[in-house]
Amino acid sequence: MARAHGGVDRDVAAGGDRVHRPPALPRRRAHRRRGQGLTPAPPSRGIRPKHPQGRREGVLYHYDLAVGAWERETVIGAARGTSFYPDDLEVDAAGRVHVLWEWGPFPADPARHLGSYVVYDPETGRLSDVTGATVDGPVTPDTAGAIVWKPFIEGEELGSYTPSLQSAKLAVRANRLEAITYRFVEPDQTAYDLWVTRWDGTGWAHEQLIDVSELGAGVSTIAALDVTSFGSKTRVYGVVAAQVCGEVRSRVIRFEQSQGRAGWAAAAIGDEQLGQQRLRAVTDEDGTDILYVSAPATRPGSGSLVHARVPRSGPADAGTPLASIVGDLLDEVPGVNVALGADVTVSSTLRADTGGALAVDGVCADASRWISAVGDLAPTITVDWHEPTAIQAVRVRSGYSVGVSAQSVLRDFTVELRTADGWVEIGRYDDNIEGTVIADAGGRVGDAVRLLITDPSASATDVARVYEVEALAAG
Known part of the structure; x- marks a missing residue:
């Protein structure tokens, strides 16, 4: 006989469907420099404090190791009627802080816009854009300079649901920005695609890595992504999920590009998991990427937190067609379904x-x-x-x-x-x-x-x- 469990079975009882929200992705912690750590404000104090003039500022804090306390460092960005949404923060070998964020309407919104990037030097208190030019702070959406890496497109404005941004990460190499990966939803679409952008010396060059519309119904990207760069290879990590008859399945995918070569090679990392996986990537001293990947407990005995080492040694990887990776996720089996309509x-x-x-x-x-x-x-x-x-x-x-x-x-x-x-x-x-x-x-x-x-x-x-x-x- 079946095992008895408490609760109401809503597919046979009156009532609507419950909404299950995925767990929040933890913020990425900054690398520390000797004698002082630089990091966004701790959750107890907040990085987007409410402002009496109707804005949420992007405030940078530092942790003083000698005193053992957080102290306010500077305001990175603030503008009336907006909210500052931090995406990533990294401290380079020179002690400069690379800050990545998006803008949204005050007080909060799931869709964001105007992906932005600046560098803060704690020794001088100077803010600079991707070219190294000094910019005035706090930065606003209208501040002059090479700050906004994803400007508005036609039909987009602060507060529009589509098109919009959601989530971004950056990679720094040799104290300079190497790449930004992000999710973007096109006008009149509902699923976010995966993109990567670089500063080419005169402007931002964007490449699309995942076009969800080409992967079939029920397939989407997840707000779990990262980017690393070492030696001659840059990598973007993302998560693709598929709704398969009541179950959400997900797979981590790595995209790799070698310096001087066009295109990106895709490869699946690890096994598919039930639920939406989350990830973080860090690069070891020898260039090996270390992935920390979590999967939720969707049933008894499930749920995991694992790490994987992905070395950069060896020849360039030819990759696997993205459609093939997603096909495995969907349990696609060749052959005509003769039971259809039987x-x-x-x-x-x-x-x-x-x-x-x-x-x-x-x-x-x-x-x-x-x-x-x-x-x-x-x-x-x-x-x-x-x-x-x-x-x-x-x-x-x-x-x-x-x-x-x-x-x-x-x-x-x-x-x-x-x-x-x-x-x-x-x-x-x-x-x-x-x-x-x-x-x-x-x-x-x-x-x-x-x-x-x-x-x-x-x-x-x-x-x-x-x-x-x-x-x-x-x-």
Whole structure:
């Protein structure tokens, strides 16, 4: 029998969906120079204090090691009616502080604009732009100089939701800015693409690394990114996530470019994880990147905090097509889904709007699932496409996007294929916690597939919840 858990199962009870917000990404800590540390204000004091004139300033603090206390250093940026959103801060070998930020409307907004960069010298109290020219502080959105690396585009203004910026990181090499990576959403779009920009001596040169619109529905970038530069190689790290039938899966991707070469080589780093991964990258003395990557606890036994070493030695990497990396994330299996739109027979349904036909409609959404009736302790679903076909695999997607996914997926069940010799078992799953399982049919010829479920779920409402049953023809 299913394991009982408390709480209301909202896919079978009245009420709206809950909103799950990802955990906030910790701010990046500055490198310390001898005798004194320079860092944004501690969370208890804030880096964007409220101002009586309706603005949130970008205030730089330093920590005095001798005194053991934080002290106000200077105001980097401030303008009435705006909020200063810090993105990154790094102290170079000369002790100068490189500051990266965005502007937003006061008091707060999820969409930001006018990505900006200055360098502060604590020895002289001088602010300078990317060319080294002195700029007056506190900086405003209108301050003259090579400060704004992402100016407004057509249709963009302070307060517009799209187009807009969200999140950026910088890399400093030999005491100079090497690159900035950032996320940007185009007009009338909802997903942020991944970009990189450099100062080429006369202006900012931008390159797009991820165009989300080319990767398919449900794919997005995450506000987790970083950039490093050492020797002849510059790297950008980002996270791509995909909504796969109620589950969010993510993968860390590294983009690498060698000096003097055009284009960026992509490669997946680590395994895919459930939930939105977060990352930070630091470079060791020998040029090796050390990645710290976290994944949330989305189900019992999940969640992780790991580190990986990514050396720069060796020849340039040819990379992997981004579409291939994302395809693995989406569990794409070659072959035509012959179960799409096929005839379906089920043992029961919870309601009229949770019938079996929803399990073969090609739609992976909470509102498009077969859900068995309460009290049906051994539900079944049979999908019949009638024409004998060589089947490579049968993919079963189950669960619910709200709550702990491991509780709502099919728990114990078998997958059977109907062949000329009768029903043949091609997959058996006990104590399953995966939202997607793929049963290898080995090219057997069949005209129907069925699920025999002996434990529908581990949720308090013990029903089967099936997004899709797909029978993928052998190529």
